[in-house]
Amino acid sequence: MKGITTICRKELADHFSSTRFILLFYLILMVSLVTAFIVGSGLRDELKDVAKPTFVFLMLFTSPGKLFSLIQFIAIFGPLLGIVLGFDAVNRERSARTLSKLVSQPIYRDSVINGKFLAGLITISIMLVSIVLIISGLGLLLIGVVPGPEEISRLFIYLVISIFYIAFWLGISILFSVGFRSVATSALAAIACWIFFSFFVAMGASVMADAISPVDQARASLNPELLIKHEQTRKIISLVSPMTLYSEATTIILDPLRKTTQSILLMGPMERLSISRFQSPLPLSESVYIVFPHLISLMAITLVCFATSYTVFMRQEVRST
Amino acid sequence: MNGLKVIETQDLTKVYGEEVAVDRLNININEGEVFGFLGPNGAGKTTTLLMLLGLSEPTSGKARVCGFDPTREPLQVKRLVGYLPENVGFYDDMNAVQNLLYISRLNGIPDDLAGIKIKELLKVVDLEVDPRKKVGEYSRGMRQRLGIAEVLIKDPQVVFLDEPTLGLDPDGSLQMLDLIRSLSQDKKITVFFSSHLLDQVQKISHRVGIMIKGQMVAVGRIEDLAKEKFGVGQEKYTLEEVYMKYFKEGLL
Ligand SMILES: Nc1ncnc2c1ncn2[C@@H]1O[C@H](COP(=O)(O)OP(=O)(O)OP(=O)(O)O)[C@@H](O)[C@H]1O
Ligand SMILES: [Mg+2]
Secondary structure: OHHHHHHHHHHHHHHHHOHHHHHHHHHHHHHHHHHHHHHHHHHHHHOOOOOOOOOHHHHHHHOOOOOOOHHHHHHHHHHHHHHHHHOOOOHHHHHOOOHHHHHOOOOOHHHHHHHHHHHHHHHHHHHHHHHHHHHHHHHHHHHOOOOOHHHHHHHHHHHHHHHHHHHHHHHHHHHHHHHOOOHHHHHHHHHHHHHHHHHHHHHHHHHHHHHHOOOOHHHHHHOHHHHHHHHHHHHHHHOOOHHHHHHHHHHHHHOOOOOOOOOOOOOOHHHHHHHHHHOOOOOHHHHHHHHHHHHHHHHHHHHHHHHHHHHHHHHOOOOOO | OOOOEEEEEEEEEEEEOOEEEEEEEOOEEEOOOEEEEEOOOOOOHHHHHHHHHOOOOOOEEEEEEOOEOOOOOHHHHHHHEEEEOOOOOOOOOOEHHHHHHHHHHHOOOOHHHHHHHHHHHHHHOOOOOOOOOEHHHOOHHHHHHHHHHHHHOOOOOEEEEEOOOOOOOHHHHHHHHHHHHHHHHHHOOEEEEEOOOHHHHHHHOOEEEEEEOOEEEEEEOHHHHHHHHHOOOOOOOOHHHHHHHHHHHHHO
């Protein structure tokens, strides 16, 4: 236990003083602030003369700014944060020849991996919490609506899911840092994974769905079930991607008016407003119920990554050459 | 030397794929002894040290270090054994004191005590530190000294030094040898070290072991080995001559 806390403390200090982390943090912070500002002032203008709808505060996170909404932004670029925190966790120590020294101290060998993972997790949490707090503060100023307890609960759940999501990428990148001796290779492998899951799976899913349950236009009009089946196949395949899992889960949590896990449609505030006039929002308990499987899957794949790096590391020769 | 065995091995063997790196090694090393471990490159010296520390699992055979089995009780062994790897590495963006403090924390030494120890040790290894200077800017010799300080900070009973004088200037080597000798004499620390510099080994070792291609071909006091190879009354032969004789035979 002593080993884990000592290693974790050192890694935390390393993270918070490393240039690449600071750069990425400010980048994410800046984009979040700008997006929050655009969305916030947009909401304020559009909602000037109408009664405030329920959950207006959450719209700050789900409405699109110039290019994307805040949750989409975290979904796409959050993984980079996890990767930056972990891609050289073990192989940097190996190439600096500090690893053999580290494991010859009286600590369990797994403390090295555990300490590093924990430090990454803490860093991610601190970062996400502060970003959400800053955005909320800005939103408070701009829209002038105080979030109710349910909105705060939803934001909290959103934070938990986001932390797990980025922790998954931390796990992947630590796995690569155990598996690959060269820092450059592990960084590239992690980025390749990110690109694959974030961009290709979505494209690949529709191609594969075409192959598995093909729809031709003539028959589709006669038989709508074909279309449904195609769509279902596409959805199941795209769930392979943690990004899809994450986006669906967070959209449901932060957007109570949405009742199914359909993919994100960009809706302006007025459209939503009109929807909310006719629909009653989903209660928090049901939203949680819907995203529960998503959360479990995210946790499971994170654990798989972590457990794999753990076993590989425990069996590896420590010899520095 | 009170005859207590600090390191014992029984048929300790390590096989990498097809290659036998260490072949049925049997050695006994006494408390407070300085044991010089010799052998050509690739003989299996580092592999032996790694197995004795529990960092590498033996293919077969047994080892005991300070009464503990390094494979099953690695923590106990690591608490008592200080290890200086060949080409030791440091956290280059920290200074010497920060590096030492990290190691002492990993050994569970409270920070206030560690502060005092670090000051002492830096004097012992004769390393002047400018706190603004990062270890990345250190010379080879300074790094080696810092490495020794890291080994000693846990107050070990046994130290394993893999080529401790590698890259040191003549004066630095002499200081290092003095330090090793004083560890054994004053603190009763057992020193097990590997080196290619035979005159240095001859100066400080009580006994030496010669390993060739994974096999320990000779163990004993240098005089005894000379007697064995060159006949009675030939104890004046240097370790270098003895070693070369074993080396040539070992290659046949
Ligand atoms: N991870 C490994 N996989 C396969 N073979 C290895 C591995 N590590 C070491 N060996 C082999 O084991 C043998 C012994 O290596 P070792 O490092 O113990 O030699 P050494 O005596 O320390 O040599 P040197 O004086 O050069 O340091 C060598 O032939 C080496 O090729
Ligand atoms: Mg070696």
